Amino acid sequence: MTQAVQSHPKLYESQKLARWYFVVAITLFSAQLIFGLIAAYQQIDPNFLFQLAPFMTNRTLHVNAMVVWLLVGMMGGVYWFLPKETGREVVGITLAKIIWWVIVAGVTVVVLVYLFVQIGPAKWTTIWFINEGREYIEAPRWADIAIVLWVAIFLFNVIATVLKARRITGILMVLIFDLVALGALYTAGMHFTVNITMDQFLWWWVIHLWVEATWEVLVGVLMAWALMYLLGTSRRLLETWLFIEVALVFGTGIIGLGHHYFWIGTPEYWLGLGGFFSALEPLPLVAMVVHAVYDAGGHRLGAVNRPAMFWVIAQAFGNFIGAGVWGFMQTLPQINMFSHGTQLAAAHGHLAFFGAYLSTVMVLVYIAAQNLRRPVRIPVSSKLWGWAAGLLILGIIGIGGAFTISGFTQTLIERAAGGSTWAAFIQAYTHPWYANTLWWRFWFGMVMLVGFVLLAVDLLTIGKHAELPKAARQPAVAAAGGGHD
Amino acid sequence: MAQIERVEVYVDGSPEPFQVITQAPFKVKLNPADFEAGDHNMRVVIYYDNGEYYDQPYLFTIQHNNEIAVGHINQSPIHSPVAVDLIDPMEQEGLPPPKVLTHAVIPTLLFLLILVVAGWFSFYGDTSASAEVTNIEPIAKPSRPEAPAGGAVDGAAIFAENCASCHGPNGEGQGDVFPALAGNANLADTDMVIDTVLHGRQGTAMVPWGEQMNDDQIAAVINYVLSAWGNDFGSVTPEEVAAKR
Numbered sequence: 082m083t084q085a086v087q088s089h090p091k092l093y094e095s096q097k098l099a100r101w102y103f104v105v106a107i108t109l110f111s112a113q114l115i116f117g118l119i120a121a122y123q124q125i126d127p128n129f130l131f132q133l134a135p136f137m138t139n140r141t142l143h144v145n146a147m148v149v150w151l152l153v154g155m156m157g158g159v160y161w162f163l164p165k166e167t168g169r170e171v172v173g174i175t176l177a178k179i180i181w182w183v184i185v186a187g188v189t190v191v192v193l194v195y196l197f198v199q200i201g202p203a204k205w206t207t208i209w210f211i212n213e214g215r216e217y218i219e220a221p222r223w224a225d226i227a228i229v230l231w232v233a234i235f236l237f238n239v240i241a242t243v244l245k246a247r248r249i250t251g252i253l254m255v256l257i258f259d260l261v262a263l264g265a266l267y268t269a270g271m272h273f274t275v276n277i278t279m280d281q282f283l284w285w286w287v288i289h290l291w292v293e294a295t296w297e298v299l300v301g302v303l304m305a306w307a308l309m310y311l312l313g314t315s316r317r318l319l320e321t322w323l324f325i326e327v328a329l330v331f332g333t334g335i336i337g338l339g340h341h342y343f344w345i346g347t348p349e350y351w352l353g354l355g356g357f358f359s360a361l362e363p364l365p366l367v368a369m370v371v372h373a374v375y376d377a378g379g380h381r382l383g384a385v386n387r388p389a390m391f392w393v394i395a396q397a398f399g400n401f402i403g404a405g406v407w408g409f410m411q412t413l414p415q416i417n418m419f420s421h422g423t424q425l426a427a428a429h430g431h432l433a434f435f436g437a438y439l440s441t442v443m444v445l446v447y448i449a450a451q452n453l454r455r456p457v458r459i460p461v462s463s464k465l466w467g468w469a470a471g472l473l474i475l476g477i478i479g480i481g482g483a484f485t486i487s488g489f490t491q492t493l494i495e496r497a498a499g500g501s502t503w504a505a506f507i508q509a510y511t512h513p514w515y516a517n518t519l520w521w522r523f524w525f526g527m528v529m530l531v532g533f534v535l536l537a538v539d540l541l542t543i544g545k546h547a548e549l550p551k552a553a554r555q556p557a558v559a560a561a562g563g564g565h566d
Numbered sequence: 567m568a569q570i571e572r573v574e575v576y577v578d579g580s581p582e583p584f585q586v587i588t589q590a591p592f593k594v595k596l597n598p599a600d601f602e603a604g605d606h607n608m609r610v611v612i613y614y615d616n617g618e619y620y621d622q623p624y625l626f627t628i629q630h631n632n633e634i635a636v637g638h639i640n641q642s643p644i645h646s647p648v649a650v651d652l653i654d655p656m657e658q659e660g661l662p663p664p665k666v667l668t669h670a671v672i673p674t675l676l677f678l679l680i681l682v683v684a685g686w687f688s689f690y691g692d693t694s695a696s697a698e699v700t701n702i703e704p705i706a707k708p709s710r711p712e713a714p715a716g717g718a719v720d721g722a723a724i725f726a727e728n729c730a731s732c733h734g735p736n737g738e739g740q741g742d743v744f745p746a747l748a749g750n751a752n753l754a755d756t757d758m759v760i761d762t763v764l765h766g767r768q769g770t771a772m773v774p775w776g777e778q779m780n781d782d783q784i785a786a787v788i789n790y791v792l793s794a795w796g797n798d799f800g801s802v803t804p805e806e807v808a809a810k811r
Contacts, residue, residue, distance in 0.1 A: 249661065257669060265681075272684075272688055313652060314636065315654055316654045511741035
């Protein structure tokens with residue numbers, strides 16, 4: 082029998098690096114779930130692990146693990162698609178590998194410090210080496226600098242590859258400028274001032290502009306590549322939509338940031354500006370839904386990878402519902418007056434990150450899984466992926482719903498009816514709608530954990546036992562080959 | 567090792583090959599504009615120099631929307647030694663090469679500029695901010711209630727000042743979080759009561775008061791709680807409190 086072909090799909094070095102990005106991303110996803118579950122249980126029984134792992138440490142790990150794994154997953158997606166887009170190996174791949182292992186080591190150290198040191202005295206050494214103390218971006222200063230350096234090398238990889246390949250596309254151009262913003266806005270989280278208003282003013286640049294604007298654009302870039310791969314959508318159509326989305330994301334989002342400036346001591350004009358522009362913020366998300374439905378309908382869903390295509394659709398709707406609807410629900414000043422800082426924000430956070438970013442990373446890992454092992458049958462599918470996706474989505478809907486009900490209870494009983502008094506606080510927190518939903522969060526979190534286990538098993542096995550129909554067992558089948566692309 | 571020497575592409579059952587490739591690289595590139603909209607089937611036959619050949623079936627779909635023809639491969643064999651691709655219409659027109667200024671120099675400078683601004687702000691931002699806030703008057707430290715020298719300590723006043731905000735002005739408590747003290751049978755265990763007031767109670771909202779009050783004050787407030795609102799749970803002495811510190 083002739084063996085004229087290679088026995089494994091040929092991967093670019095950059096795609097092999099992307100594989101590590103995806104492995105670490107999925108591992109950190111499990112950490113996010115476990116610390117989230119511990120934190121959820123501590124809400125029910127505050128004595129659980131009382132002095133070993135305080136709630137604040139678990140929440141920090143829950144949120145930080147999420148930010149890192151989603152970013153890692155999306156950057157892995159860029160390393161995956163970049164050589165396909167430019168038609169050559171990524172330039173500076175050795176540098177990219179070095180900084181990647183530095184980041185992995187750094188994340189490990191930061192997690193260990195969070196777990197075993199937790200907090201330090203109010204000194205500069207604490208900010209630099211233990212915990213910066215700002216909610217959600219607690220990473221110590223040295224880790225912040227490492228992250229900026231990482232994005233800088235990433236930017237260099239993209240620009241150098243574009244120049245060397247002598248090929249630029251609209252998607253690549255958006256990516257280059259988005260990476261500038263991705264590195265730049267993260268630095269806004271590193272300014273320590275004693276003025277709490279200034280501190281919060283800049284803090285929101287990271288939480289809102291970095292995560293909500295530059296990440297959304299990165300998602301647009303990755304989704305464009307994914308749709309081209311999955312459906313064969315034309316580049317002209319994708320780039321047109323991408324430009325519209327970028328214009329809308331930045332056009333509404335930069336001043337829409339004002340909705341975070343309502344109650345932190347900024348001038349009053351932010352009420353009007355923030356209210357108006359943040360009301361427009363769901364527009365780019367609507368555009369993305371229309372785009373996805375248009376494409377999928379046009380191609381009659383004939384995707385080459387069923388789980389990835391499913392997550393593309395889940396992303397379009399999840400992004401719109403989680404980020405758009407749940408965000409808009411509390412963004413107008415008149416509502417936000419009563420709802421800010423309640424669990425409604427947590428509901429929005431959970432649904433939006435799941436819809437916008439988790440779904441995107443799922444698309445990417447399934448596309449990679451299709452190409453990592455022996456080439457698999459097209460369209461790629463498995464028995465497990467539907468269960469994994471279904472349980473993860475059921476879990477997040479349950480958690481989001483529970484947070485929404487507790488947030489509604491707080492907004493109505495503690496804020497609107499009780500006027501934010503101490504007695505009203507107690508009344509809201511002991512109200513059955515609040516107390517019972519603590520259990521819902523925990524059990525739906527367990528559902529997500531089961532979904533995660535199925536997802537991990539599925540990613541490790543998809544395509545491994547691809548059963549071939551008898552008719553396909555022709556001589557060609559015996560030779561392992563280069564796959565679809 | 568056998569080499570590919572010829573690839574023939576047949577579309578929609580036609581006996582004539584649609585495309586024949588006789589030179590490396592053996593990549594099948596199809597232009598979607600060459601086909602009608604709809605599903606098409608294709609056979610790619612690969613001939614090797616040792617006389618073997620493989621016949622591989624594909625299925626692809628073509629669409630003509632908005633004067634753009636695009637195609638997409640729906641089914642391909644599991645293993646294929648040649649790559650089969652449908653060319654994107656924009657690629658056929660050719661893309662302009664990157665401009666060094668727009669695509670490399672400007673983004674790099676922008677990135678460096680922001681790093682410089684961020685670095686400057688990290689070093690000088692905190693000092694400028696602390697200059698801004700100097701007009702805020704420091705909050706006066708609350709004065710600690712001192713025990714009147716030699717006189718009796720007013721347990722009711724201490725309770726009203728320190729305890730009533732959680733346990734209620736009449737010891738009625740609040741919900742499940744702050745237990746009622748009026749009529750609470752657990753108060754009969756006076757050792758437990760002294761411990762709780764002195765050291766707080768782990769895992770609850772009850773904080774320790776031992777650091778902030780002397781033995782007389784703690785005994786007074788406990789005696790008030792043990793006897794107020796119809797309670798009758800005995801009394802404690804400052805010496806008992808001191809023994810539990």
